């Protein structure tokens with residue numbers, strides 16, 4: 001499936017607030033089919049809240065969110081559940097089910113939604129765990145026995161369980177070692193190329209932005225300031241963006257990406 | 264990738280190997296797996312050729328099946344034997360084959376059911392023994408930290424103590440009062456029914472008074488708190504443990520015993536005697552209501568008999584048990600919380616266990632105490 005201009009998700013005029021605290025005001029954003037969209041912004045600018053609004057976990061206080069051309073909030077429950085099955089979500093803290101081991105965690109949606117038998121589902125789950133870079137013996141571990149990086153990988157495997165069309169990742173490489181993070185980016189691109197899903201990727205990892213993302217959306221001052229390819233975003237005249245991309249870390253990541261391309 | 268069921272996946276035999284056609288996606292997974300088992304009697308046939316020219320949609324679940332058919336090693340060379348496939352699909356098959364090379368099925372140990380049952384019994388017995396040992400140890404720990412804090416008033420956690428007294432004591436008053444009132448009425452009815460045959464209806468008053476002062480007041484209040492508060496203690500401490508909050512306290516050099524356990528234990532030891540007293544009063548009130556409304560015993564008569572015939576020692580015997588019960592309930596609730604591990608399941612199991620254990624302990628100690636008091640003639 002080629003990348004196209006077609007938007008799978010359209011957010012228009014989104015408003016979110018918690019009491020008097022306004023998080024989003026008149027926020028617009030598109031996620032296009034097959035792209036990896038990096039979402040950046042300072043801590044507390046509402047990236048996670050935006051993700052939760054799109055996947056339907058938070059009721060927006062205004063504006064509209066159209067998913068595959070339909071407004072999730074206006075749909076009856078069963079149609080909505082069917083649409084939501086086309087999402088894969090990886091939460092910031094993993095949110096694995098603590099009373100199930102890893103293979104059961106990944107197998108659960110396969111059994112519930114795809115109607116597989118337990119044995120088939122667990123077999124598939126083990127492959128997905130391996131795809132996410134976990135060793136085979138991890139399949140029987142409980143979530144509280146995992147390191148931070150393993151938790152991220154297991155959460156990715158669960159998000160990928162149903163071969164979603166849109167994958168939402170909330171800071172997936174935070175807490176991974178640099179080698180693991182690079183492997184994660186590579187894995188994400190391989191799977192995206194193979195399966196053609198779109199990715200909404202909240203990240204603070206500049207290397208991920210430079211290597212994996214097709215477009216970058218910058219959230220600041222309650223809105224999306226720009227959402228475009230990296231070159232355009234970097235060139236945007238804004239203090240926060242300048243500090244972010246042209247600070248010491250931004251420069252290093254940009255040079256590293258340049259070297260990679262030159263090879 | 265959209266889950267259309269237009270051309271369900273198929274696996275067919277053809278000259279020199281197998282041919283996969285149609286959509287190999289999740290909705291067809293179960294059926295395709297069955298077909299594969301049929302097409303491949305015995306598992307040695309991994310070397311067959313596979314023709315992918317007619318393949319429709321493919322997702323990871325389908326890729327897993329294809330890899331199983333020809334084996335991960337051959338799939339790693341997919342670009343050689345199926346060059347007509349697009350590069351993305353090669354990438355997917357390679358990724359899945361790479362993952363499956365290392366994901367051999369894990370052998371699960373099997374044991375005979377008889378051995379497993381014996382083992383389970385052994386484990387339960389061992390746990391039971393260990394539990395009592397742990398409880399004794401924890402009681403010692405609690406008393407130790409109590410002693411160390413007692414003489415240092417600046418380390419008393421008065422705010423936490425008062426907050427816990429409100430939750431365990433004050434908030435439980437309505438339910439304890441209602442419960443004992445109803446049981447008081449029931450006891451009076453029962454007594455009246457039995458005693459009427461002997462023409463001794465009037466002794467219903469003594470029955471209710473004795474029962475509530477010695478046993479029911481404290482027992483009902485204690486069971487109520489075991490269900491209501493021991494479970495709360497376990498869930499609170501258990502989820503703090505799951506969230507590494509206990510470790511955070513320790514790492515900052517703060518004592519969880521002092522911060523979490525002592526306020527709860529002390530609050531319980533203050534609340535339960537008060538609730539016991541309230542329970543006694545309201546149980547007797549329930550009995551009085553039945554006597555007045557159903558048995559033609561007037562309220563003055565009731566109070567008169569109560570005052571004349573009931574020695575103080577019954578009240579003291581009942582009330583004396585309250586702090587002991589309170590201590591046990593609180594300690595069991597807290598200890599079970601500390602035993603919980605990170606999972607939601609484990610917090611649930613230990614909450615159940617804390618309620619069961621504390622009610623069991625309360626009734627056991629009460630039975631022992633009843634025998635002791637009887638022998639002593641108190």
Ligand SMILES: Nc1ncnc2c1ncn2[C@@H]1O[C@H](COP(=O)(O)OP(=O)(O)O)[C@@H](O)[C@H]1O
Pocket residue numbers: 018023041042043044045046047048049050
């Ligand atoms: N459930 C909530 N209740 C109140 N405020 C919230 C809630 N969730 C998020 N917020 C606020 O919304 C803002 C954005 O949070 P979040 O989306 O988590 O930030 P981030 O961009 O770091 O992911 C923060 O100021 C946070 O305090």
Ligand SMILES: [Mg+2]
Pocket residue numbers: 047048049092170
């Ligand atoms: Mg966040």
